[in-house]
Amino acid sequence: MKKLQLELAERSYPILIGDQSWSDPILHSLTRNKKVLVISNQTLAPLYMETLLQSLGDADAEQLILEDGERFKTLDTLEKIYDRLLTGQFDRSSVVIALGGGVIGDMAGFAAATYQRGIDFIQVPTTLLAQVDSSVGGKTAVNHPLGKNMIGAFHQPKAVLIDPRTLDTLPDREFSAGMAEVIKYGLIRDRDFFDWLESNIDRLMARDSEAMVEAILISCKTKAEIVAADETEQGQRALLNLGHTFGHAIESAQNYRDWLHGEAVGAGMAMAARMSESLGWLDSAEVEQIENLLQAANLPIKAPDDIEPSKLRDLMSHDKKVQLGQLRLILLKQIGHAEIFSDFEESLLIKTIEQG
Amino acid sequence: MKKLQLELAERSYPILIGDQSWSDPILHSLTRNKKVLVISNQTLAPLYMETLLQSLGDADAEQLILEDGERFKTLDTLEKIYDRLLTGQFDRSSVVIALGGGVIGDMAGFAAATYQRGIDFIQVPTTLLAQVDSSVGGKTAVNHPLGKNMIGAFHQPKAVLIDPRTLDTLPDREFSAGMAEVIKYGLIRDRDFFDWLESNIDRLMARDSEAMVEAILISCKTKAEIVAADETEQGQRALLNLGHTFGHAIESAQNYRDWLHGEAVGAGMAMAARMSESLGWLDSAEVEQIENLLQAANLPIKAPDDIEPSKLRDLMSHDKKVQLGQLRLILLKQIGHAEIFSDFEESLLIKTIEQG
Numbered sequence: 156m157k158k159l160q161l162e163l164a165e166r167s168y169p170i171l172i173g174d175q176s177w178s179d180p181i182l183h184s185l186t187r188n189k190k191v192l193v194i195s196n197q198t199l200a201p202l203y204m205e206t207l208l209q210s211l212g213d214a215d216a217e218q219l220i221l222e223d224g225e226r227f228k229t230l231d232t233l234e235k236i237y238d239r240l241l242t243g244q245f246d247r248s249s250v251v252i253a254l255g256g257g258v259i260g261d262m263a264g265f266a267a268a269t270y271q272r273g274i275d276f277i278q279v280p281t282t283l284l285a286q287v288d289s290s291v292g293g294k295t296a297v298n299h300p301l302g303k304n305m306i307g308a309f310h311q312p313k314a315v316l317i318d319p320r321t322l323d324t325l326p327d328r329e330f331s332a333g334m335a336e337v338i339k340y341g342l343i344r345d346r347d348f349f350d351w352l353e354s355n356i357d358r359l360m361a362r363d364s365e366a367m368v369e370a371i372l373i374s375c376k377t378k379a380e381i382v383a384a385d386e387t388e389q390g391q392r393a394l395l396n397l398g399h400t401f402g403h404a405i406e407s408a409q410n411y412r413d414w415l416h417g418e419a420v421g422a423g424m425a426m427a428a429r430m431s432e433s434l435g436w437l438d439s440a441e442v443e444q445i446e447n448l449l450q451a452a453n454l455p456i457k458a459p460d461d462i463e464p465s466k467l468r469d470l471m472s473h474d475k476k477v478q479l480g481q482l483r484l485i486l487l488k489q490i491g492h493a494e495i496f497s498d499f500e501e502s503l504l505i506k507t508i509e510q511g
Numbered sequence: 512m513k514k515l516q517l518e519l520a521e522r523s524y525p526i527l528i529g530d531q532s533w534s535d536p537i538l539h540s541l542t543r544n545k546k547v548l549v550i551s552n553q554t555l556a557p558l559y560m561e562t563l564l565q566s567l568g569d570a571d572a573e574q575l576i577l578e579d580g581e582r583f584k585t586l587d588t589l590e591k592i593y594d595r596l597l598t599g600q601f602d603r604s605s606v607v608i609a610l611g612g613g614v615i616g617d618m619a620g621f622a623a624a625t626y627q628r629g630i631d632f633i634q635v636p637t638t639l640l641a642q643v644d645s646s647v648g649g650k651t652a653v654n655h656p657l658g659k660n661m662i663g664a665f666h667q668p669k670a671v672l673i674d675p676r677t678l679d680t681l682p683d684r685e686f687s688a689g690m691a692e693v694i695k696y697g698l699i700r701d702r703d704f705f706d707w708l709e710s711n712i713d714r715l716m717a718r719d720s721e722a723m724v725e726a727i728l729i730s731c732k733t734k735a736e737i738v739a740a741d742e743t744e745q746g747q748r749a750l751l752n753l754g755h756t757f758g759h760a761i762e763s764a765q766n767y768r769d770w771l772h773g774e775a776v777g778a779g780m781a782m783a784a785r786m787s788e789s790l791g792w793l794d795s796a797e798v799e800q801i802e803n804l805l806q807a808a809n810l811p812i813k814a815p816d817d818i819e820p821s822k823l824r825d826l827m828s829h830d831k832k833v834q835l836g837q838l839r840l841i842l843l844k845q846i847g848h849a850e851i852f853s854d855f856e857e858s859l860l861i862k863t864i865e866q867g
Contacts, residue, residue, distance in 0.1 A: 230593075234586060241657040244828065269625070272652065272663045273743070296628065301597040307628045308664060387629070472600065 157372050161291065161379040163386060166311045170291060170375050172368060176316040177210045177279065185277060185313050186214040186252075190245050194236065194263040195254040196223040199281055202324055207254055207279060217243060221259070225411040228258045228298050230306065236266040250275045250313075256282035256329070257289035257416065261304070264295030268310030278312045281321040283333020284417050287340075287374035288395075290315050292382040298411065302473040303403045309387050317375075319367050327453070332417025334359065334452040335398075337370050339424060340377045342445065343394045346491030348373050353444070356451045394493045397485040398423030401458070401508075404470035408462045414455070421454030430507040431487040434499070441490055457511035464508045471504075513728050517647065517735040519742060522667045526647060526731050528724060532672040533566045533635065541633060541669050542570040542608075546601050550592065550619040551610040552579040555637055558680055563610055563635060573599060577615070581767040584614045584654050586662065592622040606631045606669075612638035612685070613645035613772065617660070620651030624666030634668045637677040639689025640773050643696075643730035646671050648738040648748075654767065658829040659759045665743050673731075675723050683809070688773025690715065690808040691754075693726050695780060696733045698801065699750045702847030704729050709800070712807045750849045753841040754779030757814070757864075760826035764818045770811070777810030786863040787843040790855070797846055813867035820864040827860075 156173030171179055191214045195204055200220045208216055219239050221232060240249070251274065253263035260278055267276035278290035296307025322330065337359075341349030351373075352359070358366040378395065385392040401423030405414060414422075428445045431437045437445075446456045458467060471482060482504075483497040512529030527535055547570045551560055556576045564572055575595050577588060596605070609619035609632065616634050623632035634646035652663025678686065693715075697705030707729075708715070714722040734751065741748040757779030761770060770778075784801045787793045793801075802812045814823060827838060838860075839853040 230586070230590060237586075237655060237662055238657075241655055241661060241829070269662050269664055271661060272650065272665055294628065299593060299597055301594075305597060305627060306593055306625050308625055309628055473597070 157368065159372070159375055159379055161311075162383045163311060166293075168312060168314050170315040170317065170379065172286075172317045172319065172371055172375065174318055174320050176318050177207060179316065181314050182210055182277070182316065183212060183214075185275065186211060186216075186250050189214060190243070190249040191216040191252060192240060192243070192245060192249065193218045193252045193254050194221065194259060194266075195219075196221050196259055198223040199255045199259075203254060203281060203321065207252070221262070223258075225258050225298070225406075225416065228262055228411075230297055230299075232262060233266060233297050236262065237270065240266070240270050245270070245274075247271050247274055250277065252277045252279055253290075254279045254281065256280065256285045260285050260290050261294070261296050261307070264293075264310055264312065265297055265307055268295050268308040273310065275313050276310070278315040280315065280317060282325055282329055283322055283371075284329070284336055285333075286317045286319070286322075286371050287333060288336040288378065290317075291375055291378045292392075293386070302470075303406055303411070305473075311386075315375075317371060319364060319371060322362055322367060328415060328418070330360075330362070331453040332415040332421075335417035335421040335424065335449070335454055337374050338448055338452065339395070339397050339420070340374050342424065342487060342490060343397050343485070343493035344491060345373070345377060346489075348377075349448075349490055353448055356448060360452065393483070393495050394485055397487070397493050398425075398427050400471055400482070400484055401426045401467075404467045405458050405462065407470045407473070408466055409459070414459070418455055421449050421452070422456060422458055425449055425456035426458065426507055426511075427484065427486055429510065430484070430499075430503065433503055433507065434486065436486065436488050437490070445490065458508070460511070464505065467508050468505060513724065515728070515731055515735055517667075518739045519667060522649075524668060524670050526671040526673065526735065528642075528673045528675065528727055528731065530674055530676050532674050533563060535672065537670050538566055538633070538672065539568060539570075541631065542567060542572075542606050545570060546599070546605040547572040547608060548596060548599070548601060548605065549574045549608045549610050550577065550615060550622075551575075552577050552615055554579040555611045555615075559610060559637060559677065563608070577618070581614055581654070581762075581772065584618055584767075586653055586655075588618060589622060589653050592618065593626065596622070596626050601626070601630075603627050603630055606633060608633045608635055609646075610635045610637065612636065612641045616641050616646050617650070617652050617663070620649075620666055620668065621653055621663055624651050624664040629666065631669050632666070634671040636671065636673060638681055639678055639686055639727075640692055641689075642673045642675070642678075642727050643689060644692040644734065644751075646673075647731055647734045649742070658826075659762055659767070661829075667742075671731075673727060675720060675727060678718055678723060684771060684774070686716075686718070687809040688771040688777075691773035691777040691780065691805070691810050693730050694804055694808065695751070695753050695776070696730050698780065698784075698843060698846060699753050699841070699849035700847060701729070701733060702845075704733075705804075705846055709804055712804060716808065749839070749851050750841055753843070753849050754781075754783050756827055756838070756840055757782045757823075760823045761814050761818065763826045763829070764822055765815070770815070774811055777805050777808070778812060778814055781805055781812035782814065782863055782867075783840065783842055785866065786840070786855075786859065789859055789863065790842065792842065792844050793846070801846065814864070816867070820861065823864050824861060
C-alpha cells in the first residue's frame, strides 16, 4: 500500500492508496466510540457499503443513501443530510464518511464542514475523479442554479482511503472523466508525467492495475504538494483549475445534465491549449499532442455545438475565478507549465469560444 | 474612540467602539474598489442604512433588506442571500457587511463564510447583544427546526465597528437581553466586573453612555481574550455558553417565537446558578445576588411555566455541547469562575429543570 501525507500543520492527514486502505487501523482510530454517518448513493451503496461497514467494526455507524448524480448536489440534498444528522442526534464528536465520487464527497464534506460549525469527516472515494482530485485538498461545495460549487467551504478530511479496485465497477465515461484530471497534472506542472501518460495511455485505458496505482499516486502527490503550499487558493492552487472555467460554463449551460465534469474539463483544457496557442505560447504540434492524449482518453476536445458562444462567455463571468469583475484563466506557457492569466483581449477569448 | 484587537495571527482584527467607529478609515481600506453587499433588516435599515452607505463613500455598495426576527434565521433566508450574491455577480473579492443584531450578523456571516468558499465580511452590530457578544469571535450560523445554530461555520470578520448611539433606538426588552450577556462575562471569570455591574446597574439600565461604553469595552475585551485563546471552542471558549444550554432548550420549545435569546440565557444562567448551589458550589446568598442582578436588568430567572420539564430536558440533548451522548453544562464554582461539567447526576438536572 502507498501512503502520502498532506502537510497542513495541525490539519495534516494521510492519503492511503491500495487494496488494504479500507482496513487500515486509521479508520478505527478515527471512529472508535463515535457515531458515524456513512453517506453514499443508490449506485455505489449496493456495491461497497457492506464492505466499508465491516471495516468500521464496532463503531456506531449508520448510513444515508442519496440519489446519484451531479444534479442532486444542491442545497436541498444538503438539507436532507442536516435533517438526518439532527434526527439521529449526531453530535460534535461524530464523524461523516463520504463513500462515493466527487458529488458525494463534496456534499458530505460541506455538511461536515457546517454541521454544528464543523465535525470530522473521512473521504472514501470510489471514482477515478474523486481519487485523483476532489477527495484530496478539502474543497467542499454544492451547486447553485447560477453556478457550480458556488456555496461551499474549505474543510480538510481526517484521512483519504483509496481502494483502486473500486475502479473495476466504474462506467467507461466516468473513467475517462477521471483521466481528464490525471492529464491535467501533467499539463500544469509535470512534463515528465505528461510524457509518461502519452506512453502508457493504452495500459491506463485498459485499467491495468499497476499503471493505475502509479497514475493515482503521482496525481495525489502533485495535488497534495500544491494544496500544502496554498490551502485556500490564494495563488498557485488556482492552477488546478486549468480547463475548469471553460468546463464549468459548459456544465452550467447543460444544467449539469449532459456531460460529466471531467468531460467538460477535457474540452476546457483543449480550449485553454488553443487559446495559449493564439497567444503564441504553445505551437500547433503541442496543441495536437494535448488533443491526441485527451482523445486517446475518450474525452471531447471541443464544447458542444448546441451551446451559443455568447451564452458560454456570459456563464464564464459567474466563475469563482472572476475577481474584481475580471476573468482570470489558467493557460499554458508550455506543456508542464501553467500560469494564471487575466491580461488578455476579450476578442481572443471570444475567438477561442467560437472555435468550440 | 476605544480600540481593541482580537489576536488570531493572520485572522486578527480590530474592534472599534465609539461614535466615530463607522467613519474610521478602516472601512474604506477594507472595501475600496470592491463590490459590497450590506445586509440588514426592515427595522434597522430605515434607521441606519443611509448613514452606513455614506460612510462607505465610493465603494460599489448594494443593500439587501431581510425580514426582522430570529424566526427568519433559517436556511431559506440564507438561500435568499446566496441568490442575491449570485444574481448581483458578487465575486471572491466582494465584501458582506452585517448591519443589525445577532440574527443579521449570524446569517450574513454564514453566507460570507460559504459564498464561493468564503469572502470577507464586516460586523456593524446595532443591538447590545450583538455589540457585546455575537459580532465578536467569528461564530456564524442559522437555526434548524431541531435546534438553534445547528448549521454554521467559524468565520472571523475583518473588523467590528460598534457605534453605541444605535442603542438609543433599541427596545427595552432587547436591551435587557443584551445585558444578560454582559452579566455573563462577570459571572464566568471576572468577579470585579460583576461587582461593578451590581453597583452600576441603575446607570446601565438608564443607558448612561459612559457606563455603556465601559460595559461594552470590558465585555468585548473578555470575549476577545477567550476567543484568541480558543478560536474553535475546543476548551475554555465553551465557558461563554453559561446559561445557553438551558436557554437554547427554552427558545427551541417556544420555536424561537416568544422569549428573546438573551432572556432565555438570563433564565438559563439563574438555573445554572441554582444547579451550582445544589452541587454545593454557590451558597444561597450568592444565588440570590445573581438573581437580583438579573432581575434588576429586567430578565427572567425561571423557565416559562408552560414548558414541560421533560420536554426541556429532551431538547437539551440536542445542544451542541453534547459530546459522545453526554450533556456538558457550564456551571459556577463561584461568582467569577465557571467550569465545564458533565459528571452530574441526571436527577440533579431534572430537579433543576422542575424548579423552573
